[in-house]
Every structure is written in structure tokens, then in C-alpha cells.
Amino acid sequence: MSIEEKIKNYLNEIIDSQYFVINVIYKKTRNSNGSLKILLDGDKGIGIDACVETSRKLGAWLDEQDWLTDAYNLEVSSPGADMPLEFLRQFSQHIGRSLEITTKDEKVIEAKLLEVKDEENKIMVLPIITKKSKTKEEITPVIFDFNEIKKAIVIISFK
Numbered sequence: 342m343s344i345e346e347k348i349k350n351y352l353n354e355i356i357d358s359q360y361f362v363i364n365v366i367y368k369k370t371r372n373s374n375g376s377l378k379i380l381l382d383g384d385k386g387i388g389i390d391a392c393v394e395t396s397r398k399l400g401a402w403l404d405e406q407d408w409l410t411d412a413y414n415l416e417v418s419s420p421g422a423d424m425p426l427e428f429l430r431q432f433s434q435h436i437g438r439s440l441e442i443t444t445k446d447e448k449v450i451e452a453k454l455l456e457v458k459d460e461e462n463k464i465m466v467l468p469i470i471t472k473k474s475k476t477k478e479e480i481t482p483v484i485f486d487f488n489e490i491k492k493a494i495v496i497i498s499f500k
Contacts, residue, residue, distance in 0.1 A: 344408055348399070352379065355398050359383050360391060363420050363427055367413075375413035377403075380420045382431055392417045426493045432457045432464055439469060439496040444489050451496065455482055462487045 342350075345365040352362050363380040370376075381387050381395065396417040403409060426432055426440075435454050442450050452466035465484050 347406075347408070348377075348379070348403075351402060352381075352395070352399065355402075356381065356395055357391070359385070360387055361428070361430060363424075363431075367409075369411060369413075375409070375411055377409070377413050377415050379415075379417040380424075381417065382419055382428075383434075384430065385434055387419050392419070422495060422497055424494075426495070429457065429459060429462060429464070429487045432493070433459075435495050439498065440466065441494045441496055442466070442485065442490055443492040444485070445491045446489075447491075450483075452483065458484075464490075 344367055348365045348367075349362050352365070356362070360381055360383040363382050364378075366376075366378040366380075368376050379395070379399065381392065383391070396415060399417065400415055403415075420427075426435070432454060436457065437454065439451060439453050442452060444450075450466075451469045453469060454464060454466055456465040457463075458465065463484050463486055465482050467482050468480055470480060
């Protein structure tokens with residue numbers, strides 16, 4: 342089992358059930374300290390206090406394990422607004438927002454997220470007609486199977 346997998350397993354034991362691990366990234370470098378970056382999210386986002394608490398617990402545990410023999414920088418944070426949504430569980434907090442969805446067959450659609458159907462592994466969106474669109478079609482909701490989504494990014498609006 343890799344260091345990243347061991348860390349992820351430990352994190353799943355210590356974090357509150359409303360939070361979940363997005364990614365664990367460990368990089369060793371020759372010329373400077375290594376880095377261990379932990380990305381967490383939650384059903385309603387994650388705050389700084391939860392990240393700080395997780396960082397403290399993880400840091401103490403890693404010191405006990407003695408796997409990381411070289412110096413490293415530990416960072417525990419949320420993925421940030423510009424990061425793609427990687428898990429279906431992340432979509433619920435973005436209902437009502439616009440997404441840019443790229444499907445596995447490379448189609449790109451801009452749409453408003455209407456619903457997340459966890460049990461069916463699907464999302465329902467309403468495509469957004471842009472000024473570039475020449476069609477006069479009636480807009481109807483579209484359902485995507487989560488497994489068909491290659492990438493989904495929340496579109497940040499400053500209106």
C-alpha cells in the first residue's frame with residue numbers, strides 16, 4: 342500500500358462523516374522539502390477550523406508512523422473554486438450554479454445544475470443557451486450518468 346493510500350485510510354477514520362478526502366498528493370524533491378497536500382471537501386463545504394484540526398491530527402500521526410524520513414510541508418485545504426468536481430458527493434452543494442461539463446466523448450456543455458440523484462449516480466442539468474448558439478430549440482433538462490462525465494467545473498459568476 343502506498344503512503345498516499347495509508348494516509349487516505351487514516352483520514353477516513355479521523356474526519357467527521359460530513360467531510361471526505363478528495364486527494365492526497367505527496368511529492369519528494371531533491372533540492373527542497375517535500376510536500377504533502379491533502380484536499381478535503383464536505384457535503385456543505387469545509388471550513389478552515391476542520392482543516393486545521395485535521396492537519397494537527399495527521400501531523401501527529403505521521404510523526405508516530407515515521408514513514409516520511411525527509412522534511413516535508415503539510416497542507417490541508419479545500420480543493421478551491423477552480424478545481425474540477427471529482428466525486429458525485431461534491432455536486433449537491435452546487436445545485437443552482439452553472440457548470441461546464443466535459444463528457445468522456447469530449448462534448449462540452451454549459452448548464453445549470455438542477456438535481457443530484459445519488460442513488461442513481463446521475464445529475465440533472467438545464468443547458469444554458471449562449472449567444473453563440475444559433476438554434477431556437479426549446480431547452481429541456483438533461484440527465485447525465487456520473488460515469489460519463491470526464492470533467493465538471495463550477496463557473497464562478499461575479500454578477
